[in-house]
Amino acid sequence: MSAALDLARLRAETPGTRHGIHLNNAGAALMPEPVLDAMRGYLDLEAAHGGHGAAERAAARLEAVYDSVARLIGAEPDEIALTESATRAWQMAFHALARTFAPGDRILVARAEYGANVVALMQVARHTGACIETVPSAGDGRLDLGALERMVDRRVRLIAAPTIPSNGGLVNPVAGIGRIARAHGVPFLLDACQALGQRPVDVGELGCDMLAATGRKFLRGPRGTGFLYVRRPWLDRLEPAMLDHFGAPLTGADGYALRPDARRFETYEHSRAGRLGLGAAVDYALGLGLDRIARRCRVLSGQLRAGLAALPGIRLHDLGPDPASLVTCTLEGRSAEAVRAAFSTAGIAVGVSLPSAAPLDAQARRLPPLVRISPHYYNGEDEIAQALSVLARLPLPAPSRGGFAP
Structure with a gap:
């Protein structure tokens, strides 16, 4: 078994990849043929x-x-x-x-x-x-x-x-x-x-x-x-x-x-x-092998987190030393639903994690609704780059308007 997954084959076996970029696998992933x-x-x-x-x-x-x-x-x-x-x-x-x-x-x-x-x-x-x-x-x-x-x-x-x-x-x-x-x-x-x-x-x-x-x-x-x-x-x-x-x-x-x-x-x-x-x-x-899937997910979510960390106005909310392929963030001055709508306009599916999804943690950390971006092994690095470019194009509010509470 080779070390890398065959991305071209995986995408060919996933009809949904022909209809946009799917980064909502934590909600419901695209089914293969x-x-x-x-x-x-x-x-x-x-x-x-x-x-x-x-x-x-x-x-x-x-x-x-x-x-x-x-x-x-x-x-x-x-x-x-x-x-x-x-x-x-x-x-x-x-x-x-x-x-x-x-x-x-x-x-x-x-x-x-x-x-x-x-x-x-x-x-x-x-x-x-x-x-x-x-x-x-x-x-x-x-x-x-x-x-x-x-x-x-x-x-x-x-x-x-x-x-x-x-x-x-x-x-x-x-x-x-x-x-x-x-x-x-x-x-x-x-x-x-x-x-x-x-x-x-x-x-x-x-x-x-x-x-x-x-x-x-x-x-x-x-x-x-x-x-x-x-x-x-x-x-x-x-x-x-x-x-x-x-x-x-x-x-x-x-x-x-x-x-x-x-x-x-x-x-x-x-x-x-x-x-x-x-x-x-x-x-x-x-x-495919779960070890190979896990490695691929780490690559994609790592690329995404690094890109988000470099963007102004973005706050990451993930915890732990080895985070999984569920990346949550907020964008200063914009609701999670507004950010998801911007992604949808660009043909990219992401999710929103409401406080009710993990109420004890949301209360402890005072979390608002979060943008949840969850890549999977059939996603390409170019798709992560496109998602980051959508956020990079969103204008930030004037400083006086403030942002989300911590």
Whole structure:
């Protein structure tokens, strides 16, 4: 395997690159042709044979998706549940744990936790009397492992953290969190949405007990797909808060039995075409090699950060010594939406990260809405240069008008 990715081939296999510059991969990446082919082929099968007939004919391929996802994260296929989103996956694991929470129980969360997860945490705290406590961040912005170690006691029922948050390139010391959690016998629920597809992820090395991820971001799969990993020793300890006859087959008129694998967290009805697209996206990333993808992402995000740092009026908001390919910034005197509109006029897709995406961190750092630029391995260096030129052409306000609050 060569050291460099074949950019010309990657772009030829990505139809979306012919319609503009896509730098919003942290929101939803462009799907490659193999993903589109897998989904189109299945829809053609459904058109010819109906939903049930298509599923029967594609059964082996659908089953293989579990194997692909397991290889991606170093798990076993029976530890994987396929879901409709990362939020669905995260909530299925969390609410299964929360069934046993009681007043005085403690939930430790990273400051960078995703907003949807924070809402679920608050809901459970309100109804059970458990309390949510934010683990302090170290000086470089990453979760403070020493503080986490000091906070853990017998009342801690869960540690939750994202690998990479939605609002910047911070990469948390996940393996260190896993070691602490495992040493104290506390379950560790990891949100890996922004990590999957841009950096290698191995659940054995990270020490997480549960992991939730999506297909639509850096993994380049279709929207409406995701998965949940549950480490084998935890499977028999968790009953999903919601069940149907797929996750828990009926054993008689008044009984049911949970499936022995992670598919107890699934339901009967789902998009088979989406799942095949997810499997194709995983296989595509594995074929390229996550190490090579990570190197390419570092090159592009490094070029972008260096260019932004050289522009007047730009403030970078990324934290950590080895930031990921999510670059967040503000431009003096202009809202994030106005900057995104300027990019859109130039044919460049970027995102906006609202404070609600990572509310605990946004409150701690007093962050406004941020411009989020997230290149991926199929982007070219010339596209990064064009994005920088858009910002360079935007006039700065007069000094008396001021800018964003820090």
